Amino acid sequence: MSIIADEHLWQEIISPDSFSGEVMFGEMMKRHTSLKIGGPADVFVFPQEVISLKNSIVALKKKNIPFMPVGGGTNLLVRDGGIEGVVVSLRDCRRIEIVDDAKDLVSLFVESGVPLQKLVSFARENGFSGLEGLVGIPGSAGGAIAGNAGAYGYSMKNVIVSATVMHADGRLAKLGAEELGLEYRKSNIPAGSIMLSANIRLRKDIKEDIAKRGEGFLKEKRERQPLSELSAGCVFKNPEGTSAGKLIDEAGCKGMRIGDAEVSAVHANFLINKGNASAADFIKLMDAVRAKVLATFGVELETEIKIVGRE
Numbered sequence: 001m002s003i004i005a006d007e008h009l010w011q012e013i014i015s016p017d018s019f020s021g022e023v024m025f026g027e028m029m030k031r032h033t034s035l036k037i038g039g040p041a042d043v044f045v046f047p048q049e050v051i052s053l054k055n056s057i058v059a060l061k062k063k064n065i066p067f068m069p070v071g072g073g074t075n076l077l078v079r080d081g082g083i084e085g086v087v088v089s090l091r092d093c094r095r096i097e098i099v100d101d102a103k104d105l106v107s108l109f110v111e112s113g114v115p116l117q118k119l120v121s122f123a124r125e126n127g128f129s130g131l132e133g134l135v136g137i138p139g140s141a142g143g144a145i146a147g148n149a150g151a152y153g154y155s156m157k158n159v160i161v162s163a164t165v166m167h168a169d170g171r172l173a174k175l176g177a178e179e180l181g182l183e184y185r186k187s188n189i190p191a192g193s194i195m196l197s198a199n200i201r202l203r204k205d206i207k208e209d210i211a212k213r214g215e216g217f218l219k220e221k222r223e224r225q226p227l228s229e230l231s232a233g234c235v236f237k238n239p240e241g242t243s244a245g246k247l248i249d250e251a252g253c254k255g256m257r258i259g260d261a262e263v264s265a266v267h268a269n270f271l272i273n274k275g276n277a278s279a280a281d282f283i284k285l286m287d288a289v290r291a292k293v294l295a296t297f298g299v300e301l302e303t304e305i306k307i308v309g310r311e
Contacts, residue, residue, distance in 0.1 A: 004043045004065070004086070013063055018055040021092065022046040029078040029087070029309070032070065034138055035232045037279050038078025039309065041087040048092050050166070050196060057194070058170040060086055068308065069194040071143030072115065075233050079279045081310025088194065089113075090142065095197075096122050104204055107161065111197045112142025116149070124214055129205035130159045132213040136221045138233075142195040148182040152217050156200075157182035163198040165189060172196075185237060185304055226266040230273035235286060236301040244293075244301055245269035251296040253289050261285040283307070 004010050006025055023045050029038030047053040060067050066085035093113040100107035106128050110119060119141050123131045133154025145156045145163060164174050181188030189195060236244040248268035256263045259281030264270040271285055290301045
């Protein structure tokens with residue numbers, strides 16, 4: 001049963017004059033994830049600015065109503081029962097600004113809701129290098145930082161200077177690069193906090209060279225990854241010394257299917273939605289793949305995607 005069933009109950013928690021933005025009730029999460037899987041969120045809110053965000057999460061905390069921030073909905077599997085409480089999206093916070101322009105380096109202020117590929121394009125078009133390897137990676141800048149997105153020797157860890165987060169009580173905190181603790185697909189951003197923005201540092205380079213590198217990486221990704229399919233990216237983390245995709249492939253898992261959830265024939269660490277996959281089927285397929293790799297190689301795969309929501 002939904003905690004907040006309608007607009008009336010929402011307005012009892014937070015008054016209309018303290019929140020600017022869109023509010024949706026019972027919104028299906030499948031409309032907001034790259035996998036196109038997921039049941040309804042009790043409430044889905046899109047604050048237009050930081051004050052509305054602060055007012056809403058402080059009010060929710062006082063009422064002990066859970067909330068969950070989401071970025072671009074990539075690297076995310078929402079269960080079929082949906083999400084209890086409030087889902088918060090910063091999709092409307094999309095500013096990119098040059099804050100320091102030195103001889104060889106440039107510093108950018110980037111809000112969390114900026115699509116990662118918009119940031120990659122901005123850097124390319126302005127002759128700023130450091131993000132080329134992130135070409136083709138979906139999602140938001142905030143999510144890319146929180147998960148330390150990277151490929152081809154490039155990662156957010158290599159360019160991050162600091163990030164500003166909002167804690168669950170509405171307090172703001174600025175975290176330096178070391179405090180963020182960016183490592184392979186993880187960070188030290190406190191649980192329940194929402195990343196608002198970041199400062200990144202890039203180096204200046206010839207635009208044509210940046211574009212050429214990015215085009216090369218994207219071409220390789222198109223050949224090796226099922227970019228046209230519905231997926232959440234790589235499902236499992238790479239074990240030390242090898243790749244999850246290699247283990248899954250050699251265990252004979254390519255093409256395995258449960259319902260409309262299938263192990264990609266292009267890249268075995270991509271599990272794809274062939275049309276109408278349920279979260280239950282997707283999780284069953286994940287478990288089957290993990291069991292087969294464990295039985296074949298004695299290696300237990302660790303999940304990379306985030307699984308959230310009610311059963």
